[in-house]
Amino acid sequence: MQLCPGTPTPAHSTVTETHVITTTDLTKVYRSRGREVTALDGVDLHVREGEVYGVIGQSGAGKSSLIRCVNLLERPTSGTVTVAGEDLTALAGRGPRAGRELRQARSRIGMVFQHFNLLSSRTVQDNVELPLEILGKSGKERSRKALELLDLVGLADKAGAYPAQLSGGQKQRVGIARALAGDPKVLLSDEATSALDPETTRSILALLRDLNRQLGLTVLLITHEMDVVKSVCDSAALMDNGRIVESGTVSELLATPGSELAAALFPLGGEASGEDRTVVDVTFQGESATQPVISQLARTYNIDISILGAAIDTVGGLQVGRMRIELPGRYEDNVVPIGFLREHGLQIDVVGAAEQTAALVKESAE
Amino acid sequence: MTWSEMQPLLEQACWDTLYMVGWSTLIAVVGGLPLGILLVLTDRGGLLQNLAANKVIGQVVNIARSLPFIILMVALMGFTRSITGTTIGREAAIVPLAIGAIPFFARLVETAVREVDHGLVEAVQSMGGNTWTIVRKVLVPESLPSLISSTTTTIVALIGYSAMAGTVGAGGLGDIAIRYGYQRFETQLMWITVAILAVVISVIQFAGDYAARSLHRRGAHSGPAPKLRLLKAAS
Numbered sequence: 001m002q003l004c005p006g007t008p009t010p011a012h013s014t015v016t017e018t019h020v021i022t023t024t025d026l027t028k029v030y031r032s033r034g035r036e037v038t039a040l041d042g043v044d045l046h047v048r049e050g051e052v053y054g055v056i057g058q059s060g061a062g063k064s065s066l067i068r069c070v071n072l073l074e075r076p077t078s079g080t081v082t083v084a085g086e087d088l089t090a091l092a093g094r095g096p097r098a099g100r101e102l103r104q105a106r107s108r109i110g111m112v113f114q115h116f117n118l119l120s121s122r123t124v125q126d127n128v129e130l131p132l133e134i135l136g137k138s139g140k141e142r143s144r145k146a147l148e149l150l151d152l153v154g155l156a157d158k159a160g161a162y163p164a165q166l167s168g169g170q171k172q173r174v175g176i177a178r179a180l181a182g183d184p185k186v187l188l189s190d191e192a193t194s195a196l197d198p199e200t201t202r203s204i205l206a207l208l209r210d211l212n213r214q215l216g217l218t219v220l221l222i223t224h225e226m227d228v229v230k231s232v233c234d235s236a237a238l239m240d241n242g243r244i245v246e247s248g249t250v251s252e253l254l255a256t257p258g259s260e261l262a263a264a265l266f267p268l269g270g271e272a273s274g275e276d277r278t279v280v281d282v283t284f285q286g287e288s289a290t291q292p293v294i295s296q297l298a299r300t301y302n303i304d305i306s307i308l309g310a311a312i313d314t315v316g317g318l319q320v321g322r323m324r325i326e327l328p329g330r331y332e333d334n335v336v337p338i339g340f341l342r343e344h345g346l347q348i349d350v351v352g353a354a355e356q357t358a359a360l361v362k363e364s365a366e
Numbered sequence: 367m368t369w370s371e372m373q374p375l376l377e378q379a380c381w382d383t384l385y386m387v388g389w390s391t392l393i394a395v396v397g398g399l400p401l402g403i404l405l406v407l408t409d410r411g412g413l414l415q416n417l418a419a420n421k422v423i424g425q426v427v428n429i430a431r432s433l434p435f436i437i438l439m440v441a442l443m444g445f446t447r448s449i450t451g452t453t454i455g456r457e458a459a460i461v462p463l464a465i466g467a468i469p470f471f472a473r474l475v476e477t478a479v480r481e482v483d484h485g486l487v488e489a490v491q492s493m494g495g496n497t498w499t500i501v502r503k504v505l506v507p508e509s510l511p512s513l514i515s516s517t518t519t520t521i522v523a524l525i526g527y528s529a530m531a532g533t534v535g536a537g538g539l540g541d542i543a544i545r546y547g548y549q550r551f552e553t554q555l556m557w558i559t560v561a562i563l564a565v566v567i568s569v570i571q572f573a574g575d576y577a578a579r580s581l582h583r584r585g586a587h588s589g590p591a592p593k594l595r596l597l598k599a600a601s
Binding site for chain 2: 096098103107115121267
């Protein structure tokens with residue numbers, strides 16, 4: 001089974017409503033020399049089976065601590081982590097060392113790393129066999145499985161090469177093959193594409209997407225690149241300062257007024273051209289995208305509408321359009337036309353206005 | 367002294383040196399490798415963090431290393447006798463040589479093992495590997511080129527130490543150089559031993575470097591710094 005990198009697979013979702021990864025009130029505090037740093041501050045994360053879930057945030061937001069707490073490479077200070085129905089925090093016990101049960105649970109969770117973390121002293125095939133050695137599989141079984149996985153990630157011809165002889169993208173493919181060796185239900189990706197160039201990033205993301213579709217693999221990935229979320233994620237969470245600020249499926253996020261993530265996923269440019277103008281971001285999703293709402297608006301209220309920016313894109317396999325338009329007059333003068341747009345099922349965000357306006361929007365929304 | 371007089375002396379001396387250095391190297395590696403790994407594992411943030419044990423091992427290693435070899439040899443005489451039954455001869459010299467070399471090698475092992483990227487340890491942990499697996503499959507194989515260089519350094523140091531073993535009648539090249547070359551003014555013989563030592567050390571160093579290099583398939587592990595393209599277009 002050879003996956004073709006670069007081509008997006010048709011979006012047929014494998015997502016179910018069962019949660020495979022759940023964290024409850026997860027807290028991680030680092031103590032060093034009397035100083036305390038809170039890396040995670042009560043994180044509740046729910047990743048559904050079969051989805052690609054992206055956690056995005058700046059350096060130091062706590063993403064890395066979060067993903068390391070999921071397989072308990074880092075012990076959370078408090079809170080629980082449940083993966084595939086198993087309460088890992090309960091398995092972990094009190095000691096700092098991982099007991100047998102926790103190690104077994106870890107072997108069912110794959111993980112890929114930013115810097116690949118391949119053993120330089122082993123060939124590609126031997127690297128993929130490593131988790132199988134740990135699981136105590138026989139030599140024959142190991143090499144069969146390793147070759148099958150290398151074929152799956154498109155590196156069947158590199159089995160005898162050493163990691164130093166591979167490019168970054170190839171190394172990450174080996175990392176992915178290795179992570180899949182234990183037939184995991186869940187794959188954790190720790191900035192897997194951050195050390196790669198944009199083109200390689202795309203092919204690795206396409207591979208992750210294909211694996212998600214074909215094997216029903218649930219993927220939790222952390223990244224600082226919005227493009228990663230945009231191209232593969234079904235759901236996303238924005239982290240800041242150890243907290244999850246926003247989270248949800250991509251369509252839920254787009255439907256949330258003032259969502260930072262939605263705005264970042266779908267950047268729109270353009271400033272108001274004058275004082276007494278109202279700039280509005282319109283988001284189309286699904287059916288509303290097919291209706292000629294803007295021209296209807298212009299005709300119904302006899303107003304001139306300027307389009308400042310517009311884009312149609314696919315986010316997580318979902319067709320979404322966004323448009324930034326400018327209406328004459330202040331916000332107060334435009335309550336009726338904006339109401340008209342809302343009635344037609346569009347998501348409206350008023351841009352650039354002061355907080356007063358934001359408050360007004362909220363009021364009118366309610 | 368003629369060459370025919372010198373030859374048997376030199377042959378015996380070479381053999382004695384190799385015998386002492388060979389055995390003491392073997393013991394130093396067997397004893398120093400686990401000790402060096404233990405120094406890394408028990409350190410702060412290590413897999414078997416135990417600061418008390420770490421301090422104790424560290425202190426023992428430091429004290430053993432700070433003793434000049436000739437003093438160590440004398441100080442260990444009782445211990446040597448209890449093991450070999452004598453304090454004189456080749457076998458008796460191996461004991462202090464090995465004990466002097468264990469902490470020396472352990473420190474070199476510690477440095478080599480510390481160089482192993484922690485990410486590799488994390489990767490094996492994420493696969494469910496235990497500490498022993500990490501030692502066997504990651505720490506030792508990944509630091510093998512450095513460990514071989516450390517062994518080379520230890521052998522060269524042991525050849526140096528073994529010259530002092532002459533003081534307990536162990537023979538060896540250093541002993542010949544002192545007894546004949548220096549005390550009996552056989553300058554020619556002394557220079558020959560010096561030349562032999564230089565050649566032996568060069569050969570060992572070359573072989574060690576070659577072995578380390580041919581194992582050194584380590585790729586560039588450090589990727590480029592993460593590019594920050596975060597939420598650029600927001601607001």
